[in-house]
Amino acid sequence: MNAVTQDAQQHAAQRPAFPFAALIGQASLQQALLLAAIDPGLGGVLVSGPRGTAKSTAARALAELLPEGQLVNLPLGASEDRLIGTLDIETVLRDGAVRFSPGLLAKAHRGVLYVDEVNLLPDALVDALLDAAASGVNTVERDGVSHSHEASFVLIGTMNPEEGELRPQLIDRFGLMVELQNCFEPRVREEIVKARLAFDLDPSGFRAGYAGQQAQYVERIHAARNALPQLSFDDAVHAHVSALCIDAAVDGLRADLVMLRAARALAAFEQAEAVSSQHVERVAEAVLVHRRHHRETSSAGDVRDSQSEAVAGDLPQRSAVSRSANAAGDCDWGYLPPEPTATAHVKGVIPLSVKKR
Missing domain, CATH: 3.40.50.300 (P-loop containing nucleotide triphosphate hydrolases)
Structure with missing residues (x-):
């Protein structure tokens, strides 16, 4: 360097x-x-x-x-x-x-x-x-x-x-x-630009205006870290986390564990007495956005399988209907009635003589 x-x-x-x-x-x-x-x-x-x-x-x-x-x-x-x-x-x-x-x-x-x-x-x-x-x-x-x-x-x-x-x-x-x-809301863009210009012009003065809020963040992070071991998850929270992860078709169980820990951290930051399903909902997107899988392929496969099973189960009925339709001279579902075919005469084959030893 x-x-x-x-x-x-x-x-x-x-x-x-x-x-x-x-x-x-x-x-x-x-x-x-x-x-x-x-x-x-x-x-x-x-x-x-x-x-x-x-x-x-x-x-x-x-x-x-x-x-x-x-x-x-x-x-x-x-x-x-x-x-x-x-x-x-x-x-x-x-x-x-x-x-x-x-x-x-x-x-x-x-x-x-x-x-x-x-x-x-x-x-x-x-x-x-x-x-x-x-x-x-x-x-x-x-x-x-x-x-x-x-x-x-x-x-x-x-x-x-x-x-x-x-x-x-x-x-x-x-x-x-x-x-x-990217932000395309004019009011928000203006606020961001004004804050940045004010900070660049006078960093110390700008920071002084947020000193109280910064100190509160430090205190709340410290208190939340200490509160983590006292917060537990009830069965309703576990069930809600499992349902969200299953619906997102995630791989493995890492998403479940992270979602529970993130919900607990949020509850601790907000000084809540227990972890609730509302905490889970508020952290779910950050946990699932990079783990979510679409199940379109499997759904289409399920539809095809169900259609195949329906067709297989309906074959005897369709065969009976087709036979009756053929008898009446009207075929359905693409079935064709039997048609006679002509025969062709094949010339006789002259056998070969067996060679004498």
């Missing part, structure tokens, strides 16, 4: 973040990010949308609300060692002690790990990211030597669908997904 790149990163780190409370027209994104902040074990948030829809702005804004306030960027060209860390095998062999050089996962602990254009990241790195995000632990193994450390962070991956999609087995492992769209 050259000096120019280092200076640019330091400048970006020192630049004040746009307040999370000042985001406009991003209610679904704000909810998903808050849920992931309350329960990082959800597996992160995938944000899909065109350029200029405040994806990176929201990620930086969320990091400021977390205990460490740390935002770690994962560049596309990063190696696996830089992400998960490395073990000095020579030190292990010589001194018998594990010498671990931490990577970006360790640096992101209790903060936000942000990956821009995650759909362009190598699959091996995406696997490592998602494993650590879901488990909260990073394990590095080299030549039979392993080292583990805590890695509880909020994973935020952004992507522009015009540049390619994630593989299905990878996109399913993101806990939540939000699809952003």
